[in-house]
Amino acid sequence: MSTGLILGIESSCDETAAAVVRAGRDVLSNVVSSQVDLHALYGGVVPELASREHLRNIVPVVREAMRTSNATYADLDAIAVTAGPGLTGALLVGISFAKSLSFGLGKPLLAINHLEGHIHAALLQSTEIAANELTLALVVSGGHTHLYLASQHNGAWHYRNIGRTVDDAAGEAYDKVAKLLGLPYPGGPWIDRLSAFGNPEAVRFHFTTIDRGTPDQPTFDFSFSGIKTAVLRYVETHNMRAAATARHAALSALTSLAPNSSNAASMPSSSLSPPTASGSATRPTLDDARALCDTQTLNLIASFQHAVVGNLVRQTLRAAEHTGARHLIISGGVASNRALRQRFTEAAQHRNLTVAFPPPALSTDNAAMIAAAAWPRFLAGDFAPTTLNATPQLRLG
Numbered sequence: 001m002s003t004g005l006i007l008g009i010e011s012s013c014d015e016t017a018a019a020v021v022r023a024g025r026d027v028l029s030n031v032v033s034s035q036v037d038l039h040a041l042y043g044g045v046v047p048e049l050a051s052r053e054h055l056r057n058i059v060p061v062v063r064e065a066m067r068t069s070n071a072t073y074a075d076l077d078a079i080a081v082t083a084g085p086g087l088t089g090a091l092l093v094g095i096s097f098a099k100s101l102s103f104g105l106g107k108p109l110l111a112i113n114h115l116e117g118h119i120h121a122a123l124l125q126s127t128e129i130a131a132n133e134l135t136l137a138l139v140v141s142g143g144h145t146h147l148y149l150a151s152q153h154n155g156a157w158h159y160r161n162i163g164r165t166v167d168d169a170a171g172e173a174y175d176k177v178a179k180l181l182g183l184p185y186p187g188g189p190w191i192d193r194l195s196a197f198g199n200p201e202a203v204r205f206h207f208t209t210i211d212r213g214t215p216d217q218p219t220f221d222f223s224f225s226g227i228k229t230a231v232l233r234y235v236e237t238h239n240m241r242a243a244a245t246a247r248h249a250a251l252s253a254l255t256s257l258a259p260n261s262s263n264a265a266s267m268p269s270s271s272l273s274p275p276t277a278s279g280s281a282t283r284p285t286l287d288d289a290r291a292l293c294d295t296q297t298l299n300l301i302a303s304f305q306h307a308v309v310g311n312l313v314r315q316t317l318r319a320a321e322h323t324g325a326r327h328l329i330i331s332g333g334v335a336s337n338r339a340l341r342q343r344f345t346e347a348a349q350h351r352n353l354t355v356a357f358p359p360p361a362l363s364t365d366n367a368a369m370i371a372a373a374a375w376p377r378f379l380a381g382d383f384a385p386t387t388l389n390a391t392p393q394l395r396l397g
Protein backbone atom coordinates (compact mmCIF):
# COMPACT_ATOMS: atom_id res chain seq x y z
CA MET A 1 0.00 0.00 0.00
CA SER A 2 1.31 3.47 -0.88
CA THR A 3 2.25 5.71 2.04
CA GLY A 4 3.09 8.69 -0.18
CA LEU A 5 6.49 8.95 1.52
CA ILE A 6 9.48 9.82 -0.64
CA LEU A 7 13.04 10.16 0.61
CA GLY A 8 14.78 12.92 -1.37
CA ILE A 9 18.57 13.20 -1.65
CA GLU A 10 20.42 16.27 -2.97
CA SER A 11 24.20 16.67 -3.42
CA SER A 12 24.60 18.71 -6.62
CA CYS A 13 26.79 21.50 -5.22
CA ASP A 14 27.89 22.30 -1.67
CA GLU A 15 24.98 21.13 0.48
CA THR A 16 24.44 17.49 1.41
CA ALA A 17 20.71 17.20 1.99
CA ALA A 18 18.03 14.59 2.67
CA ALA A 19 14.31 14.96 3.39
CA VAL A 20 11.16 12.91 3.70
CA VAL A 21 8.08 14.44 2.08
CA ARG A 22 4.56 12.99 1.96
CA ALA A 23 2.63 13.21 -1.32
CA GLY A 24 4.71 16.14 -2.59
CA ARG A 25 3.36 18.47 0.12
CA ASP A 26 4.04 17.62 3.77
CA VAL A 27 7.66 18.00 4.77
CA LEU A 28 8.23 15.41 7.52
CA SER A 29 11.95 16.10 7.78
CA ASN A 30 14.47 18.33 6.04
CA VAL A 31 18.17 18.06 6.86
CA VAL A 32 20.83 20.20 5.17
CA SER A 33 24.52 19.93 5.96
CA SER A 34 26.17 22.96 4.43
CA GLN A 35 29.84 23.03 3.46
CA VAL A 36 29.74 26.79 3.16
CA ASP A 37 32.28 27.43 5.96
CA LEU A 38 34.80 25.19 4.26
CA HIS A 39 34.41 26.71 0.78
CA ALA A 40 34.34 30.23 2.23
CA LEU A 41 38.02 29.77 3.10
CA TYR A 42 38.72 29.49 -0.66
CA GLY A 43 36.27 32.19 -1.80
CA GLY A 44 34.07 29.73 -3.73
CA VAL A 45 33.10 26.08 -4.15
CA VAL A 46 36.10 23.74 -4.67
CA PRO A 47 34.64 20.70 -6.54
CA GLU A 48 37.07 18.10 -5.14
CA LEU A 49 36.46 19.24 -1.57
CA ALA A 50 32.70 19.23 -2.19
CA SER A 51 32.73 15.55 -3.28
CA ARG A 52 34.83 14.57 -0.27
CA GLU A 53 32.50 16.38 2.13
CA HIS A 54 29.41 14.81 0.52
CA LEU A 55 31.00 11.38 1.04
CA ARG A 56 31.60 12.19 4.68
CA ASN A 57 28.12 13.58 5.27
CA ILE A 58 25.73 11.53 3.15
CA VAL A 59 25.19 8.68 5.63
CA PRO A 60 24.61 10.81 8.77
CA VAL A 61 22.42 13.27 6.83
CA VAL A 62 20.14 10.52 5.44
CA ARG A 63 19.99 8.83 8.86
CA GLU A 64 19.04 12.13 10.49
CA ALA A 65 16.33 12.78 7.87
CA MET A 66 14.85 9.33 8.49
CA ARG A 67 15.06 9.68 12.27
CA THR A 68 13.39 13.09 12.41
CA SER A 69 10.65 12.03 9.97
CA ASN A 70 9.60 9.19 12.31
CA ALA A 71 9.26 7.01 9.22
CA THR A 72 11.06 3.72 8.67
CA TYR A 73 12.82 2.69 5.46
CA ALA A 74 10.05 0.14 4.97
CA ASP A 75 7.48 2.98 4.96
CA LEU A 76 9.05 4.70 1.96
CA ASP A 77 7.40 4.54 -1.46
CA ALA A 78 10.54 5.58 -3.34
CA ILE A 79 13.96 7.22 -3.26
CA ALA A 80 14.43 10.43 -5.31
CA VAL A 81 17.80 11.92 -6.15
CA THR A 82 19.15 14.94 -8.01
CA ALA A 83 20.59 13.71 -11.32
CA GLY A 84 21.82 17.14 -12.54
CA PRO A 85 22.70 19.85 -13.30
CA GLY A 86 25.63 20.21 -10.91
CA LEU A 87 29.18 19.16 -10.17
CA THR A 88 29.85 15.63 -11.47
CA GLY A 89 31.69 14.31 -8.41
CA ALA A 90 29.19 15.88 -6.03
CA LEU A 91 26.17 14.51 -7.93
CA LEU A 92 27.71 11.04 -8.05
CA VAL A 93 27.83 10.74 -4.26
CA GLY A 94 24.06 11.29 -3.93
CA ILE A 95 23.25 9.16 -6.97
CA SER A 96 25.41 6.20 -5.87
CA PHE A 97 23.94 6.29 -2.39
CA ALA A 98 20.36 6.58 -3.68
CA LYS A 99 20.88 3.72 -6.13
CA SER A 100 22.25 1.50 -3.36
CA LEU A 101 19.33 2.32 -1.08
CA SER A 102 16.82 1.73 -3.86
CA PHE A 103 18.41 -1.62 -4.71
CA GLY A 104 18.79 -2.70 -1.09
CA LEU A 105 15.24 -1.75 -0.11
CA GLY A 106 13.61 -2.87 -3.35
CA LYS A 107 12.02 0.59 -3.75
CA PRO A 108 11.85 2.53 -7.03
CA LEU A 109 14.38 5.23 -7.86
CA LEU A 110 13.39 8.64 -9.28
CA ALA A 111 15.84 10.96 -11.07
CA ILE A 112 15.06 14.64 -10.50
CA ASN A 113 16.33 17.76 -12.26
CA HIS A 114 17.68 20.19 -9.64
CA LEU A 115 15.94 23.12 -11.39
CA GLU A 116 12.59 21.34 -11.29
CA GLY A 117 13.29 20.85 -7.59
CA HIS A 118 13.71 24.60 -7.08
CA ILE A 119 10.34 25.21 -8.78
CA HIS A 120 8.65 22.64 -6.54
CA ALA A 121 10.10 24.28 -3.43
CA ALA A 122 7.66 27.12 -4.11
CA LEU A 123 4.80 24.76 -5.01
CA LEU A 124 5.17 23.04 -1.63
CA GLN A 125 3.55 26.08 -0.01
CA SER A 126 1.39 27.52 -2.75
CA THR A 127 -2.32 26.87 -2.77
CA GLU A 128 -3.10 29.35 -5.55
CA ILE A 129 -1.55 27.60 -8.53
CA ALA A 130 -4.19 25.36 -10.02
CA ALA A 131 -3.79 22.62 -12.60
CA ASN A 132 -3.78 23.68 -16.27
CA GLU A 133 -2.96 27.29 -15.45
CA LEU A 134 0.08 28.82 -17.08
CA THR A 135 2.78 29.66 -14.55
CA LEU A 136 6.00 31.54 -15.09
CA ALA A 137 8.89 30.25 -12.96
CA LEU A 138 12.09 32.21 -12.40
CA VAL A 139 14.88 30.04 -10.99
CA VAL A 140 17.57 32.41 -9.79
CA SER A 141 20.54 30.89 -7.99
CA GLY A 142 24.34 30.73 -7.93
CA GLY A 143 24.44 28.59 -11.06
CA HIS A 144 21.23 29.52 -12.90
CA THR A 145 19.01 32.37 -13.96
CA HIS A 146 16.30 30.67 -16.00
CA LEU A 147 12.71 31.52 -16.89
CA TYR A 148 10.31 28.64 -17.53
CA LEU A 149 6.72 28.43 -18.62
CA ALA A 150 5.31 25.67 -16.45
CA SER A 151 1.95 23.95 -16.65
CA GLN A 152 0.40 20.84 -15.22
CA HIS A 153 -1.58 18.36 -17.31
CA ASN A 154 -3.02 15.15 -15.86
CA GLY A 155 -0.84 15.57 -12.80
CA ALA A 156 2.45 15.83 -14.72
CA TRP A 157 4.40 19.08 -14.94
CA HIS A 158 5.75 20.36 -18.26
CA TYR A 159 8.33 23.09 -18.68
CA ARG A 160 9.46 25.30 -21.55
CA ASN A 161 12.55 27.44 -21.18
CA ILE A 162 11.85 30.97 -22.47
CA GLY A 163 14.84 32.82 -21.05
CA ARG A 164 18.21 32.35 -19.44
CA THR A 165 21.36 34.20 -18.60
CA VAL A 166 23.78 34.40 -21.49
CA ASP A 167 26.76 34.70 -19.11
CA ASP A 168 26.83 34.86 -15.28
CA ALA A 169 23.94 33.74 -13.07
CA ALA A 170 22.52 36.45 -10.80
CA GLY A 171 23.83 34.69 -7.66
CA GLU A 172 27.25 34.43 -9.28
CA ALA A 173 27.21 38.21 -9.85
CA TYR A 174 26.27 38.74 -6.19
CA ASP A 175 29.13 36.47 -5.10
CA LYS A 176 31.70 38.07 -7.43
CA VAL A 177 30.76 41.65 -6.50
CA ALA A 178 30.89 40.72 -2.81
CA LYS A 179 34.35 39.21 -3.32
CA LEU A 180 35.51 42.33 -5.16
CA LEU A 181 34.37 44.43 -2.18
CA GLY A 182 36.15 42.15 0.32
CA LEU A 183 32.97 40.54 1.70
CA PRO A 184 32.80 36.83 2.64
CA TYR A 185 31.53 33.98 0.44
CA PRO A 186 28.73 33.47 -0.45
CA GLY A 187 28.17 37.16 -1.00
CA GLY A 188 24.42 37.21 -1.68
CA PRO A 189 23.24 37.27 1.95
CA TRP A 190 25.82 39.95 2.84
CA ILE A 191 24.80 42.23 -0.02
CA ASP A 192 21.15 41.61 0.83
CA ARG A 193 21.61 42.85 4.40
CA LEU A 194 24.19 45.59 3.83
CA SER A 195 22.00 47.11 1.08
CA ALA A 196 19.63 48.37 3.76
CA PHE A 197 22.32 50.85 4.85
CA GLY A 198 23.10 52.37 1.44
CA ASN A 199 21.37 54.58 -1.11
CA PRO A 200 20.09 52.39 -3.97
CA GLU A 201 19.97 55.38 -6.34
CA ALA A 202 23.56 56.53 -5.71
CA VAL A 203 25.09 54.70 -8.69
CA ARG A 204 23.16 54.10 -11.93
CA PHE A 205 23.71 50.79 -13.72
CA HIS A 206 22.31 49.91 -17.13
CA PHE A 207 21.44 46.59 -18.71
CA THR A 208 21.42 45.93 -22.43
CA THR A 209 18.45 44.00 -23.77
CA ILE A 210 19.37 40.54 -24.99
CA ASP A 211 16.96 38.50 -27.03
CA ARG A 212 17.96 35.31 -28.85
CA GLY A 213 14.41 34.72 -30.05
CA THR A 214 12.34 35.67 -33.09
CA PRO A 215 9.49 38.23 -33.28
CA ASP A 216 7.02 35.31 -33.01
CA GLN A 217 8.88 33.57 -30.22
CA PRO A 218 10.89 36.09 -28.24
CA THR A 219 13.16 34.98 -25.42
CA PHE A 220 13.54 36.81 -22.13
CA ASP A 221 17.24 36.62 -21.44
CA PHE A 222 19.52 38.01 -18.78
CA SER A 223 23.13 39.12 -18.63
CA PHE A 224 24.94 39.88 -15.40
CA SER A 225 28.58 40.03 -16.45
CA GLY A 226 28.21 43.67 -17.58
CA ILE A 227 27.14 44.93 -14.16
CA LYS A 228 29.95 42.97 -12.54
CA THR A 229 32.45 44.77 -14.83
CA ALA A 230 30.73 48.11 -14.16
CA VAL A 231 31.16 47.59 -10.39
CA LEU A 232 34.81 46.67 -10.97
CA ARG A 233 35.33 49.84 -13.00
CA TYR A 234 33.62 51.92 -10.31
CA VAL A 235 35.89 50.43 -7.64
CA GLU A 236 38.99 51.16 -9.76
CA THR A 237 38.05 54.71 -10.72
CA HIS A 238 37.04 55.62 -7.15
CA ASN A 239 40.21 54.12 -5.62
CA MET A 240 38.26 51.66 -3.47
CA ARG A 241 40.60 48.70 -4.01
CA ALA A 242 42.84 49.14 -0.98
CA ALA A 243 39.86 49.50 1.37
CA ALA A 244 38.32 46.30 -0.07
CA THR A 245 41.56 44.39 0.50
CA ALA A 246 41.75 45.68 4.09
CA ARG A 247 38.09 44.75 4.64
CA HIS A 248 38.75 41.24 3.36
CA ALA A 249 41.72 40.84 5.72
CA ALA A 250 39.76 42.15 8.71
CA LEU A 251 36.74 39.90 8.03
CA SER A 252 38.97 36.85 7.36
CA ALA A 253 40.63 37.40 10.73
CA LEU A 254 37.18 37.04 12.32
CA THR A 255 36.50 33.76 10.48
CA SER A 256 37.49 30.32 11.68
CA LEU A 257 36.43 26.87 10.57
CA ALA A 258 34.97 24.82 13.40
CA PRO A 259 36.76 21.48 13.88
CA ASN A 260 33.49 19.63 13.26
CA SER A 261 31.92 21.96 10.70
CA SER A 262 32.40 19.38 7.98
CA ASN A 263 30.60 16.83 10.08
CA ALA A 264 26.86 16.39 9.90
CA ALA A 265 26.70 16.52 13.70
CA SER A 266 26.80 20.32 13.40
CA MET A 267 24.01 20.66 10.98
CA PRO A 268 22.76 24.17 10.32
CA SER A 269 19.49 24.07 8.40
CA SER A 270 20.77 27.01 6.38
CA SER A 271 24.09 28.66 7.01
CA LEU A 272 23.78 31.29 4.32
CA SER A 273 22.41 34.00 6.52
CA PRO A 274 25.31 35.87 8.12
CA PRO A 275 23.75 37.38 11.25
CA THR A 276 21.87 34.27 12.29
CA ALA A 277 24.33 31.58 11.24
CA SER A 278 24.49 28.65 13.60
CA GLY A 279 27.14 26.01 14.15
CA SER A 280 30.39 26.37 16.03
CA ALA A 281 32.42 28.09 13.30
CA THR A 282 33.26 31.71 14.02
CA ARG A 283 31.92 34.14 11.47
CA PRO A 284 31.90 37.91 11.24
CA THR A 285 28.54 39.48 12.06
CA LEU A 286 26.58 41.98 10.01
CA ASP A 287 27.74 44.71 12.42
CA ASP A 288 31.38 43.72 11.82
CA ALA A 289 30.91 44.02 8.06
CA ARG A 290 28.92 47.22 8.28
CA ALA A 291 31.52 48.88 10.49
CA LEU A 292 34.13 48.09 7.83
CA CYS A 293 32.11 49.65 4.96
CA ASP A 294 32.17 53.40 4.31
CA THR A 295 29.16 55.23 2.86
CA GLN A 296 30.49 55.01 -0.70
CA THR A 297 30.78 51.21 -0.41
CA LEU A 298 27.33 50.85 1.15
CA ASN A 299 25.87 53.01 -1.64
CA LEU A 300 27.58 50.88 -4.28
CA ILE A 301 26.25 47.68 -2.67
CA ALA A 302 22.69 49.05 -2.46
CA SER A 303 22.82 50.34 -6.04
CA PHE A 304 24.11 47.01 -7.38
CA GLN A 305 21.32 45.10 -5.65
CA HIS A 306 18.69 47.62 -6.76
CA ALA A 307 19.78 47.26 -10.38
CA VAL A 308 19.95 43.44 -10.36
CA VAL A 309 16.58 43.02 -8.66
CA GLY A 310 15.03 45.61 -10.99
CA ASN A 311 16.31 43.73 -14.02
CA LEU A 312 14.99 40.38 -12.76
CA VAL A 313 11.56 41.89 -12.03
CA ARG A 314 11.32 43.74 -15.37
CA GLN A 315 12.29 40.76 -17.53
CA THR A 316 9.96 38.41 -15.64
CA LEU A 317 7.03 40.82 -15.98
CA ARG A 318 7.73 41.29 -19.71
CA ALA A 319 7.61 37.51 -20.08
CA ALA A 320 4.38 37.28 -18.05
CA GLU A 321 2.75 39.90 -20.22
CA HIS A 322 3.82 38.24 -23.44
CA THR A 323 2.81 34.71 -22.41
CA GLY A 324 -0.33 35.61 -20.48
CA ALA A 325 0.88 33.70 -17.40
CA ARG A 326 -1.13 34.72 -14.31
CA HIS A 327 1.08 33.06 -11.71
CA LEU A 328 4.71 33.67 -10.83
CA ILE A 329 7.07 31.33 -8.99
CA ILE A 330 10.35 32.83 -7.84
CA SER A 331 12.84 30.31 -6.44
CA GLY A 332 16.53 29.44 -6.03
CA GLY A 333 19.09 30.84 -3.58
CA VAL A 334 18.69 34.47 -4.70
CA ALA A 335 14.93 34.18 -4.07
CA SER A 336 15.68 34.46 -0.36
CA ASN A 337 16.71 38.07 -1.03
CA ARG A 338 14.41 40.41 0.88
CA ALA A 339 14.39 43.26 -1.63
CA LEU A 340 13.66 40.82 -4.44
CA ARG A 341 10.68 39.37 -2.56
CA GLN A 342 9.34 42.80 -1.77
CA ARG A 343 9.64 44.14 -5.31
CA PHE A 344 8.16 41.02 -6.90
CA THR A 345 5.28 41.08 -4.41
CA GLU A 346 4.52 44.75 -5.17
CA ALA A 347 4.85 44.32 -8.93
CA ALA A 348 2.61 41.23 -8.94
CA GLN A 349 -0.06 42.98 -6.88
CA HIS A 350 0.01 45.90 -9.25
CA ARG A 351 -0.63 43.60 -12.24
CA ASN A 352 -3.03 41.24 -10.56
CA LEU A 353 -0.68 38.28 -10.72
CA THR A 354 -0.10 35.78 -7.93
CA VAL A 355 3.47 35.22 -6.76
CA ALA A 356 4.83 32.27 -4.79
CA PHE A 357 8.22 32.03 -3.08
CA PRO A 358 9.58 29.08 -1.14
CA PRO A 359 10.13 29.80 2.54
CA PRO A 360 13.71 31.17 2.80
CA ALA A 361 15.08 27.86 4.17
CA LEU A 362 13.75 26.05 1.09
CA SER A 363 14.99 28.72 -1.37
CA THR A 364 18.58 27.53 -1.18
CA ASP A 365 19.55 23.94 -1.98
CA ASN A 366 17.65 21.29 -0.03
CA ALA A 367 16.21 17.82 -0.55
CA ALA A 368 12.57 18.53 0.37
CA MET A 369 12.24 20.18 -3.05
CA ILE A 370 13.66 17.05 -4.71
CA ALA A 371 11.22 14.75 -2.89
CA ALA A 372 8.35 17.14 -3.75
CA ALA A 373 9.23 17.25 -7.46
CA ALA A 374 9.43 13.46 -7.44
CA TRP A 375 5.81 12.92 -6.40
CA PRO A 376 4.11 13.48 -9.81
CA ARG A 377 6.81 11.32 -11.40
CA PHE A 378 6.19 8.58 -8.85
CA LEU A 379 2.46 8.66 -9.64
CA ALA A 380 3.25 8.44 -13.35
CA GLY A 381 5.62 5.51 -12.79
CA ASP A 382 8.44 7.54 -14.34
CA PHE A 383 11.24 5.59 -12.64
CA ALA A 384 14.98 5.81 -13.25
CA PRO A 385 17.03 2.82 -14.39
CA THR A 386 19.69 1.30 -12.13
CA THR A 387 22.22 2.60 -14.67
CA LEU A 388 21.36 6.21 -13.71
CA ASN A 389 24.39 8.47 -14.01
CA ALA A 390 25.15 12.11 -13.22
CA THR A 391 24.30 14.64 -15.96
CA PRO A 392 26.24 17.79 -15.04
CA GLN A 393 24.64 19.88 -17.83
CA LEU A 394 21.11 18.47 -17.49
CA ARG A 395 18.55 20.84 -19.02
CA LEU A 396 14.93 21.45 -18.13
CA GLY A 397 12.43 22.16 -20.91
Ligand code: KG4
Pocket residue numbers: 013140141142143144170171172174175186187188189192272332333334335336337338363364365
Ligand atom coordinates in the same frame (compact mmCIF):
# COMPACT_ATOMS: atom_id res chain seq x y z
O1 KG4 B 1 20.16 27.70 -4.97
P1 KG4 B 1 21.48 27.83 -4.30
O2 KG4 B 1 21.58 27.43 -2.84
O3 KG4 B 1 22.59 27.00 -5.04
C1 KG4 B 1 22.64 26.92 -6.44
O4 KG4 B 1 21.92 26.06 -7.02
O5 KG4 B 1 23.39 27.76 -7.00
O6 KG4 B 1 21.94 29.37 -4.49
C2 KG4 B 1 23.14 29.88 -3.97
C3 KG4 B 1 23.26 31.33 -4.44
C4 KG4 B 1 24.59 31.99 -4.08
O7 KG4 B 1 25.07 32.67 -5.21
C5 KG4 B 1 24.20 32.97 -2.98
O8 KG4 B 1 25.04 34.12 -2.90
C6 KG4 B 1 22.80 33.34 -3.39
O9 KG4 B 1 22.23 32.13 -3.85
N1 KG4 B 1 22.01 33.87 -2.27
C7 KG4 B 1 21.53 35.14 -2.21
C8 KG4 B 1 20.87 35.26 -0.96
N2 KG4 B 1 20.97 34.06 -0.32
C9 KG4 B 1 21.67 33.23 -1.13
N3 KG4 B 1 21.60 36.14 -3.10
C10 KG4 B 1 21.02 37.30 -2.76
N4 KG4 B 1 20.38 37.50 -1.59
C11 KG4 B 1 20.27 36.52 -0.67
N5 KG4 B 1 19.64 36.73 0.48
Ligand code: ZN
Pocket residue numbers: 114118141332333364365
Ligand atom coordinates in the same frame (compact mmCIF):
# COMPACT_ATOMS: atom_id res chain seq x y z
ZN1 ZN C 1 20.21 25.25 -6.46
